[in-house]
Amino acid sequence: MAPGVSHMCPASRASIFPRRHTRALWPCLPTVFRSWAIKEMIIFVQCPGEVVEAPGSWRGPAEGLRLLKVGGKHLGDLSFPELRGISNLFSAYCRRAFVPWDVLMIRGTHQVWQYKSRTLKEFISFCICKIGGCHRSFIGGRSVLTAAGCQITVNTYFYSTRFSSGTSASLCQGVMEGLLTRCRALPALATCSHQLSQYAPQRFHHCAPGRGKRLMLSRMFQPQKLREDQVLSLEGRSGDLTCKSQRLMLQMGLIHPASPGCYHLLPYTVRAMEKLVRVIDQEMQTIGGQKVNMPSLSPAELWRATKRWDSMGRELLRLRDRHGKDYCLGPTHEEAITALVASQKTLSYKQLPFLLYQVTRKFRDEPRPRFGLLRGREFYMKDMYTFDSSPEAAQLTYSLVCDAYSSLFNRLGLRCIKVQADVGSIGGMVSHEFQLPVDVGEDRLVVCPSCHFSANMETLDSSRTNCPACQGPLTETKGIEVGHTFYLGTKYSSIFNAQFINVHGKPSLAEMGCYGLGVTRILAAAIEVLSTEDCVRWPGLLAPYQVCLIPPKKGSKEEAAAELAGDLYNHITEAVPQLQGEVLLDDRTHLTIGNRLKDANKLGYPFVIIAAKRALDDPAHFEVWCQNTGEVVFLTREGVLELLSQVQVV
Amino acid sequence: MAPGVSHMCPASRASIFPRRHTRALWPCLPTVFRSWAIKEMIIFVQCPGEVVEAPGSWRGPAEGLRLLKVGGKHLGDLSFPELRGISNLFSAYCRRAFVPWDVLMIRGTHQVWQYKSRTLKEFISFCICKIGGCHRSFIGGRSVLTAAGCQITVNTYFYSTRFSSGTSASLCQGVMEGLLTRCRALPALATCSHQLSQYAPQRFHHCAPGRGKRLMLSRMFQPQKLREDQVLSLEGRSGDLTCKSQRLMLQMGLIHPASPGCYHLLPYTVRAMEKLVRVIDQEMQTIGGQKVNMPSLSPAELWRATKRWDSMGRELLRLRDRHGKDYCLGPTHEEAITALVASQKTLSYKQLPFLLYQVTRKFRDEPRPRFGLLRGREFYMKDMYTFDSSPEAAQLTYSLVCDAYSSLFNRLGLRCIKVQADVGSIGGMVSHEFQLPVDVGEDRLVVCPSCHFSANMETLDSSRTNCPACQGPLTETKGIEVGHTFYLGTKYSSIFNAQFINVHGKPSLAEMGCYGLGVTRILAAAIEVLSTEDCVRWPGLLAPYQVCLIPPKKGSKEEAAAELAGDLYNHITEAVPQLQGEVLLDDRTHLTIGNRLKDANKLGYPFVIIAAKRALDDPAHFEVWCQNTGEVVFLTREGVLELLSQVQVV
Ligand SMILES: [Zn+2]
Ligand SMILES: [Zn+2]
The missing domain is CATH 3.40.50.800 (Anticodon-binding domain)
Structure with a gap:
């Protein structure tokens, strides 16, 4: 045994380790660890599924302090209110302890150590070594260890010498000793690995025993690989054309049809979509976007105000509640967001621009939903709405958002063409589409190789064959629309009276823009563009x-x-x-x-x-x-x- | 100048730095950096909003390689296809280069350095110092720097000596030199800080000039602080009772009413909810949960099969599509998930259990929506559905999920009581509710102080006043239901024929459970429990x-x-x-x-x-x-x- 160890675990103090264990454990500590002059150590061991509920509103960093309970046997009888009381007492006495946790010196490492070991004694010494080897700031930790095919969580809290002088320190010491005395059931630990292992085959059925937290392909929920005819029958079609991404996503168990144009997104797709949403969040927040979340149920009166209740026709999915009130399921949210901003009566020009966006499900009763996630009736969209104090500011915002879109597709490694577009039912003055060029695309685009002019064919006079900018010949291509931007001016703000106080102290209408990205559509379009006939390929950043x-x-x-x-x-x-x-x-x-x-x-x-x-x-x-x-x-x-x-x- | 510098930037190679800049820059490199024997360095500088679009599907790690374009002037005329070609060439020749990036040795640091500086030259030297001071693995980096009130992104790529021997190395060298020769416009850099600064006041209007990416309270979208009477009028009520969380969330601009029982979640609330979802994901995935995403539009035939189309009555929001097909908006998804699992025809007992969950919007046409997010008509829920191969396995899964719920509330610092509950319209054999005890709660609970028996009052004979377990007296309390668990047995799997192949090779019905957590409700309930009359308080982990x-x-x-x-x-x-x-x-x-x-x-x-x-x-x-x-x-x-x-x- 190394010299100088005894003072760290003095016999006079009630250790949670019986002496024979202590002897085995302390020599494992590396020198750096010994030099901390740790006075005492408490280890709480927690088995998964054996969480002791906290019956007090005990707040602080989140990991939570859990009492030792192994194989149904409590190792301490200290209740949470008691612990909380102790922590609060600490806080009150130790002036520089800001949160209860500070006293107990608890940190989470967030790192999962996987380690095969046979006994709990070994876990603990491993854990101590690991922590001892860490940077000094990790003087406590939570680690998930694997033993005999069973996983346990070890929380370690070290009682350091930072409270070693004055009244508060001796109080701490007294309380800590009381705490230690209560945790006296450690012998159970030494013998409980058998008890633990008997849980393994049942509790961790979804993980192969002995392999801890590894992700096992055999446990993935993913419908079997399907032949093409099975895919067709799944979709209730007989020989209808489906596109590559739809076929591959169905065959590989990435999506499953729920009803025409509505799909279950299965685990791989959900992972890819969550990654895509994170990239979108980064790009939108980089330009000052703030995320909101608006209901799908959209009152008819909002849509009647803009006359879209009628003009949107059968694309709107409508319903009536139990009180006879009419709603539609929002396909887009210009009305809702403008009414929301209009409700802010004291908005100043100094607060603008606002760039508000959400990533939510949208609904559109497509006459012929097709191509899987490319044209569905229920889909995820990122829709951003911007409010500016002048047309010039709005145009700057417009180009800022367009650039963020370019940056997004760039990061995904997808070639994207920005084309001049029709304003459609949304309206406004300027509009662009972001198109991924691909044969299955439903949009016809023209691109000028000489001057970089590009447009959706529907914006051009049908008889035109030459470029409006340079009169050169135009090239035609097909594309999938993955983004759409609109400069709206005051079309909506004038209807809902969305005003701000301008620099002269007068109310003025906000200049708006709106900007959409088809989230589920980008996923399918990326697969359409990148995959071979038989093999799915993902943008590297989005691979599940x-x-x-x-x-x-x-x-x-x-x-x-x-x-x-x-x-x-x-x-x-x-x-x-x-x-x-x-x-x-x-x-x-x-x-x-x-x-x-x-x-x-x-x-x-x-x-x-x-x-x-x-x-x-x-x-x-x-x-x-x-x-x-x-x-x-x-x-x-x-x-x-x-x-x-x-x-x-x- | 430090000795030994010249070999790193030999005059014989076409440097992107004119010599006078090189001299100024290289001495900044710390010794550790010099010892790498870096042969050459390329720095691509990118202004925000000046992204060069990649016109080829150029995949690889996501940061993207962007050519230098400052103030509208390209610094290099190398196109993306050319760069891609070079990278692919590298990959082909350098056997151990696996992705194009490997050749260029690109890493992202993900760290944003904010640094006030006056000229681009200073940025670059700062950037080099930073990178030079980093761990060796960061031999390239992207940094966002601030100059003259404008933010720019600097991407640095170092060409290391790892390809310094053999054919491939000399090829690399040749190509790199070609690349360097093309990036010869650096003098523009030295003078462009003025050009950059002219963008600042307009482009970064939402950030105060000179402060880079700081989050400014003045720019937050948050409706003004409201008086209590304004809150009432917002909700269209006159003197109706609202609870504390509803009042505070409206007053503080955390939510805004959209229609009865439907709320806009404003930016602070979205941030808190996203954090809550991350904690839920962690807890669900720790016990083997796999995340899916099912449509809100739920075909009537599924609900007719379980007879809930009628039995759910007016709580179901129903609608009809353009083809006359009936749907409801899913308040829960037992039907959908069971039909989905039933479609897997070759499921083996070895794959079970499946723990499938989603976090999505749910709809319920409440007769009297009230208490803000506590009882709405459109709300977020986490719903998990489990499939096991035997009742015993299902019961283990049941306790695993219950424990995960306890762990969740524990981490949030919320006291939660698990009580025996009624199975309601979901059905099944065993059910528990997770209740936060609070006066405004709509559920009446009884708790036995002697034996830890607890139940929702509605599960007990109304005449009963003593504990069914120990006959002692019962204590009554009120609670907000934040979670609900059901052991369903084969109630749904028998209807949809959700089978698996058992250990004897015979088809057998899956044993199911379902488990809900009210996501938006937990947010409001936490605020209800933790706040004072005037001040919102959040669980530490969820604070926006x-x-x-x-x-x-x-x-x-x-x-x-x-x-x-x-x-x-x-x-x-x-x-x-x-x-x-x-x-x-x-x-x-x-x-x-x-x-x-x-x-x-x-x-x-x-x-x-x-x-x-x-x-x-x-x-x-x-x-x-x-x-x-x-x-x-x-x-x-x-x-x-x-x-x-x-x-x-x-
Ligand atoms: Zn042209
Ligand atoms: Zn009792």
Whole structure:
């Protein structure tokens, strides 16, 4: 045993560790840790599903303090109100303790350590070592560890010497000692790994035992791979044309039809969409966008005010509530947002511009919903509405939003054309569409190769064949509209009287713009543009999972490489924090590597890593398929980690 | 100039820096940076709103490579297809370069540096120093810098020596040199700060010039503070009782009525809700939950199959589409999810359990919508549906979800009681409610102080006054139902024939559970529980912004402290990365500190920091209000940073 240890765990204090455990544990502490002069340590161990409810409104940083309860047995009988009382007492006495947590010196590391170990004693010493090896600011931590196929959460709180002088310190000490005395049931810990392990096969049925928090492909909810005729019958069609993205998304279990033009978004698609929404949020907030959320139920009187209750015709889905009041399901929200801003009676020009946006479901009763997520009746849209104090300011805002759209598609690696467009039912004075050029697109576009003029064909005189700007010949292409921008002027603000106080102290109508992005449509359009006939490809930033790891087939010659694959999984999630939650293990080891690689290729994980024959070399080499570039390389573990450390995740 | 610099920027290579700039820049490099033997460096500078669109589908990590274009003038004439070609060429020749980015060695730092500087030359040298001072893995970076009140993005890419041997290296070198030769317009950089600054007042109108990306309170969209009678008139009521959370949320501009029982969620509330959804996601995914997203439009035939089309009565909002087909707006999705799972024809017991959940809007035509977000007609809910292979497994899943709910409320610091409940219209065999005890609650609960029995009063015989478990007396309390769990058995799976292949190879009906959490309701209930009559209080983890910084009043004696407040803002966002986007500057300096503190107190930012008289001490002391504990302390800058570094943000 290292010298100088005894003072850190004096026999005179009631330790939560019986002495024999203490002896085993303290020598594990690295020197840096010992030098902190830690007086005492409390470890609360919590089994998942055995959370002790807090019966007091005990606030503070969120991890929560949980008492030890293992296998149905409480390790301490300290109640939450008691703990809270202690914390508050601390706060009151220690003037520089601002929140109860400060006293207990609790920090969360947010990092999940996965570690195979056989006994709880080992977990704890591992945990201490880990924490001891960390930066000094981590003097407490929560770690999720795996033992005997079962996962436990270990919360460690260190009682430091920062309260070692004066009244408050001795109070702390007294209270801490009381707390320690109460947590005296540790012997249960030493013997409870058996108890814990009996939970594993049932509780963690959705994780293979012994593998902790790994994401297992076999547990994914994803309807089986479908043949083309099955896809058609799913959609209730017989021989109707469907486009590539619709077919692939149905076949791969990314979406499932609910009713015509309405789809269930399945887990992979939800992940991709959430990533897309994060990119959109970043771009909108970079230009000053503020996010709101408006109801889908939109009162008829708003739409009657703009005459769109009639002019929108059968595209509006209408309903009546139990009191006979008419509503539509909002396909867009110019009316709602203008009425909302108009309700602010003391708006000053100094507060403008406002760029308000939301990402919500929209509804449109399409006569012929088709092409899957490309033209549905219920879909997600980002709609932004801007309010400016002058036409000039509004035009600057307009170009700011257009540039943010360009930046977005740029980040997604999607080529996008901005074309002059018709204002349609929204109205206004200037309008542009953002179009992804692709054959299945329903919009016909013209582009001038000489002067960069581009337009939706419907904005041009049908007899025109030359460019209005330079008189040169025009090229025609098809596109999918993924964004649309409108400069509205005062069309809506004049109806709802959305005013602000101008620089002269007089009320003045706000100059508006509105800007849409089809969120679910961008997902489908990206798949349409990037995929091959048989294989889904995603914009790198939006791929639902970045990495799929394929271990060898059970019973094959390479089976010994299975453990290396498991280790690699752990190394990746430890060494590349941004990939936590992004690595899938294809544990369907009853299938050959070839079959699973085929599946992975179809689903389009940007990186597929195979542990096969060369994983048994020294050093082990893994086969890495970079699906977005089509390259295949053999890399050592370090090579894999270096490659993956460059992957951007939003 | 430091010795040994010349080899890094040899005159023989066409540098993008004219020599005089090079001389000024290179000596800034710290030693660690020099030791990399960097051969050459390219810096692409991009002005916001001047994004060069990528006219090729150029994929890779998302930041995108943007050519230099400043003040309308391109600094290089290299097109994206050309760059892409070069990258692909690199990839093909350099066997160990997996993605084009690898060659260019591009990394994103994701960190925003805010730096006041007068010329672009200074930015660049600052940027190099920053990157040079970083860990070696950051050998390229994107930084957003502020100059002359204008913000620019600087992307730096370093060409390292990793390709310094063999054919591929010399190819790289050749191509890189070509690339460098093309980027020869740097002199424009040295003189363009004037051009840049002319954009600032217009483009960045929503940010005060010279302050870069600070969040300014004056620009927040938040309807004015309302008196109680104004709130009533807003809701179209005369003297009706509203509860505390409803009144406070309306008064503080957190929500705004759209129609009875439907609210616009304004920016603060959207931020809080997004944080709540992240906590829910964490808890659900920890127990194996997979997120899906089902349409709101729910076909009538599904509801007719379970007979709920009739039994749900007027609570269902119904509508008919243009083809005369009946739908309801889903208040819950047992029918939809069971039909979805039933469509998977080859489900094996090995894949179960499935825990599928979504966070979406739900609709219920409440006869009397009231209490704001507590009982609305359109609201956000988390609904989870589970599928197990046996009643025993389903019961384990049931307790797993209940424990996750307890953990959630624990993390939010909300006391929550789990009570036995009625199964209502959902049906099933076992049900529990999660109730927040509060007087305004609409549910009457009984709790036994002796044996922890608790129940919703409606589940008990009305004549009963003693505890069914221990016969002791019962205590009555009121609660807000924030969660509800149901063990459904095969009620729905038998109707839709949701089967799996069991261990004996025979089809068997899935055992189901369903589990709801009222997302918007939890927000309002938390405010109801935690707030005072006049001041909103949030669970720490959900507060829309963690910090509000109040500089002195303009023209006051303490005005000199304004700059210190601005510096503190920068220090916080630099030193505490998790607080980026969480710090608001109350720039309404025409108001006294007292008035702004009053507002901040009402809105409930967990930390309010004031730069007043003692900020002019040496060292400066800031007044810090810890609103969730009620404490006020004076801290130096280091003290503030230490305090805030402990704040948990989700
Ligand atoms: Zn032309
Ligand atoms: Zn009892």
